[in-house]
Amino acid sequence: MMDVAARPAEAEPDLSAIAADAAGEHGVGRPAVYVYEAPVRICHWVNAFSIIVLMVTGYLIGTPLPSVEGEASANFVMGYIRFAHFAAGQVLAVFFLARILWAFVGNHHSRQIFYLPVHRKHFWKEVLHEIRWYAFLEHEPKMYVGHNPLARTAMFTGFTLFVAFMIVTGFALYSEGADIDSWQHKLFGWVFAIWPNSQDVHTWHHLGMWALVAFVMVHIYAAVREDIMSRQSIISSMISGERHSATEKLE
Amino acid sequence: MGAATETFYSVIRRQGITRRSFHKFCSLTATSLGLGPLAASRIANALETKPRVPVIWMHGLECTCCSESFIRSAHPLVKDAVLSMISLDYDDTIMAAAGHQAEAILEETRAKHKGQYILAVEGNPPLNEGGMFCIDGGKPFVEKLKMMAEDAMAIIAWGACASWGCVQAAKPNPTQATPIDKVIANKPIIKVPGCPPIAEVMTGVVTFIITFGKLPELDRQGRPKMFYSQRIHDKCYRRPHFDAGQFVEEWDDEAARKGYCLYKMGCKGPTTYNACSTVRWNGGVSFPIQSGHGCIGCSEDGFWDKGSFYDRLTNIKQFGIEKNADQIGMVAAGAVGAAVAAHAAVTAVKRLAGKREDAHHTS
Known part of the structure; x- marks a missing residue:
């Protein structure tokens, strides 16, 4: 992998290189740690793109564009919008599944967004610290190689849970058109045991979309802000996989 | 009650119907149920050999629209269903007997045909105040229902009332009207929702049970798959306009005159499971969408409580002010x-x- 060459320090702890780094011989003095492995990054961007497509097309399915002129047979506007929605939804589902599988084989950062160590007191203390940092009550942020505990909580609920909810309700709604004997209905038809009238499932699917809109806004803002404020790389890390830090207090 | 041991065939022969007409009827019924050509002879065989099934038809909190629909069935004619195919032993709305005479039939059927009769229920029992909101024959309907359900072979829940609760169960449901499957737990229940259900769907379900001696295949929610496995939307003749993106925007606009899709006018076809767009109504004459009005989703659970019939997105009332999901989300x-x-x-x-x-x- 091309990243290996770029980070000799992690591949094999080369003490002289670290010493040289600390002495400023590498120029910037920012230790790089490999955090986001390639599958994690690919999943991130595929999911991001799918979610944008899903939001736009999903909104247009609920609130369609003004009618088009001409013969019905000459137009397929709603059909294409729905096709894009279903296609993006299936891509999202596949990459979400792939991401879960990678959590089993990847590094420990890849597991972070799938569970929260809620039983540990320490975790909640750090969440509180992060909340205080965002409330401008703490002067210095703590440094984390992966997600900070608050970010991890946000990722777990805002991404993992919400997207899982959208995938489940999405496939349930898709199964209505796909047929009662389809695999989608066999796998996800139980949703209609919770909400027997699919009108309710539609409503929840809409609310889920808006919850994701709120998550995306906070997610992007927090990434940009942390990038500037905490003096760690955040955005470029999701492209290169490496986390750089201006200080060396990485925990 | 000697009629109960007779077969359908012997009854219609006595009424002067020829064997030829009988077979025509069997073929027509098989066709309208969507069964294969061999099914016609199986139906004929069943009607010739099986004793007529006793049916007890009870009325709880309801408006009798299910009965009104039922008596308009064309294929098969309701006369054939009621007078020949089944032995309709009790139906307080249309039976000749009244008072104690009528109530005695219930006891008699229970004793004579234990575990063999079909209990058809139109409407539902209100449970509040010990069931006093629906008194039938001097006692709460819920007691009568439980008593007759005990020895029934199966229960048919006619209409949205018996299946889901319908208007009397709409919020705040003061009488605590409760669908049949929430009251009776130990009997097979077939839901035939709709307000009312389509006449041919009703007689079709009865014909199936009598012919094959069992309930038709049901979906997850207990509805017969043959009539309720697809949405109005899936077989709607205006579907091409939906896919094209051609919608009625106002009730009196050009698009309405052209017969475009009623999706934006709040048509509930995309969330409603029923056979209206295929079987249609009044002997196949029309159905709501064909008449220019969206589907109101009358065969769906709690359709009275899902906001306006004319809104695409459902209003949510939990937030104090009535807004739909997109308005809240924004x-x-x-x-x-x-x-x-x-x-x-x-x-x-x-x-x-x-x-x-x-x-x-x-x-």
């Missing part, structure tokens, strides 16, 4: 956006202030 997203902007502004101000301080310290 407000929430706007609030988050404002919070983000405010937070960014505070961050910038703090950072600038911090820098100035740093500059002071170093100088």
Whole structure:
């Protein structure tokens, strides 16, 4: 992998290189740690793109564009919008599944967004610290190689849970058109045991979309802000996989 | 009650119907049920050999629209269903007997045909105040229902009332009207929802049970798959306009005259499971969408409580003010956006202030 060459320090702890780094011989003095492995990054961007497509097309399915002129047979506007929605939804589902599988084989950062160590007191203390940092009550942020505990909580609920909810309700709604004997209905038809009238499932699917809109806004803002404020790389890390830090207090 | 041991065939022969007409009827019924050509002879065989099935038809809290629909069935004719195919032993709305005479039939059927009769229920029992909101024959309907359900072979829940609760169970449901499957747990229940259900669907279900001696295949929610496995939307003749993106925007616009899709007018076809767009109504004459009005979703659970019949998105009332999911979502997203902007502004101000301080310290 091309990243290996770029980070000799992690591949094999080369003490002289670290010493040289600390002495400023590498120029910037920012230790790089490999955090986001390639599958994690690919999943991130595929999911991001799918979610944008899903939001736009999903909104247009609920609130369609003004009618088009001409013969019905000459137009397929709603059909294409729905096709894009279903296609993006299936891509999202596949990459979400792939991401879960990678959590089993990847590094420990890849597991972070799938569970929260809620039983540990320490975790909640750090969440509180992060909340205080965002409330401008703490002067210095703590440094984390992966997600900070608050970010991890946000990722777990805002991404993992919400997207899982959208995938489940999405496939349930898709199964209505796909047929009662389809695999989608066999796998996800139980949703209609919770909400027997699919009108309710539609409503929840809409609310889920808006919850994701709120998550995306906070997610992007927090990434940009942390990038500037905490003096760690955040955005470029999701492209290169490496986390750089201006200080060396990485925990 | 000697009629109960007779077969359908012997009854219609006595009425002067020829064997030829009988076979025609069997073929027609097989066709309308969507069965294969061999099914016609199986139906004929069943009607010739099986004793007529006794049916007890009871009425709880309801409006009798199910009965009104039922008596308009064309294929098969309701006369054939009621007078020949089944032995309709009790139906307080249309039976000749009344009072104690009528009530005695219930006991008699229970004793004579234990575990063999079909209990058809139109409407539902209200459970509040010990069931006193529906008194039938001097006692709460819920007691009568439980008594007759005990020895029934199966229960048919006619209409939205018996299946889901319908209007009397709409919020706030003061009488606590409760669908049949929430009251009777130990009997097979077939739901035939709709307000009312389509006549041919009703007689079709009865014909199936009598012919094959069992309930038809049901879906997850207990509805017969042959009539309720697809949405109105899936077989709607206006579907091409939906896929094309051609919608009625106002009730009196050009698109309405052209017969475009009623999706934007709140048509509930995309969320409603029923056979209206294929079987249609009044002997196949028309159905709501064909008449220019959207589907109101009358065969779906709680359709009275899902907001206006004319809104695409359902209103949510839990938030105090009635708004749909998109309106609530936009407000929430706007609030988050404002919070983000405010937070960014505070961050910038703090950072600038911090820098100035740093500059002071170093100088």
